[in-house]
Amino acid sequence: MKRYTQFNRLIVDDFTTDVWEHPLHNHNHYEVIFIRSGSGIHHLNNSLVPYHAGHLYLLGPEDEHEFIIEEPTNFVYFKFTKLYFDTFDGENPAVWNQHIDKLLSKKWSRKRNLLKNKEDINIVDDLFKLIVTEYERNALLSKKLVNHHFKAILLVLNRNGPNCDKKQKRRADSDITEALLEYIELNIYDPKSVSQKEIARYFHYSPNYIGILFKKNIGTSLKKYIQDYRYNLLKQRLKHGHQSTKQLSLDFGFTDESHLHKFVKTQSGKSLISLKKELVPEMIL
Structure with missing residues (x-):
């Protein structure tokens, strides 16, 4: 199995394709993958998971995956190393590393889409648009804005657990x-x-x-x-x-x-x- 190595602390990529050119692989970094449009199958950790517009996946270094594209798909990739949160002075990287720890530690996060709430899908879509714009612009304070938008996405994901839409009375x-x-x-x-x-x-x-x-x-x-x-x-x-x-x-x-x-x-x-x-x-x- 192929392994991709990333040396930059952060890479953001927004692209559309109808052919997936990467074989089953893992990597030395983390990936947040947002599906803006399109559909197909996500081969993730030995499971075949259908994907659609609005789906989002968080992958750690040991996760292995590939996409089987059925309809042309617009992917937004946010790829970062563990050192990413150390980039900004005055920040507490431990807090945000803890958010990643908690999301990856949940069994339900390893094989499925992490976004369930429709309103949150729209919020995350808007946040990724802002991230891509600032990342490509690379102007004064762009890196800091990208960081703030990404942290907002992590907070949204933390409220999209498996029971987020259940409305039932409990004892x-x-x-x-x-x-x-x-x-x-x-x-x-x-x-x-x-x-x-x-x-x-x-x-x-x-x-x-x-x-x-x-x-x-x-x-x-x-x-x-x-x-x-x-x-x-x-x-x-x-x-x-x-x-x-x-x-x-x-x-x-x-x-x-x-x-x-x-x-x-x-x-x-x-x-x-x-x-x-x-x-x-x-x-x-």
């Missing part, structure tokens, strides 16, 4: 469980905020009741769910990123590097170095 305990999961997702990088005591305080329940309710509806303890979630996000960052152990410790809210090493050992039974070798066998440590 009170189901409502609080959904709120708990959302709270954990928003605060997972801050260990103090996701302690059982702090979660209970936030939702005005006792720590014991929160633990019992979570175990009843999710099937696992609150503590284990949070640890597993953090560990899976950390593994994903190790696969895709090139941050130092110190930076990873800061991003994930560990008190120091030794705490990070201990966490990995507890979760996996492996050292951090061994885990890196397992996830990225070709890397030189």
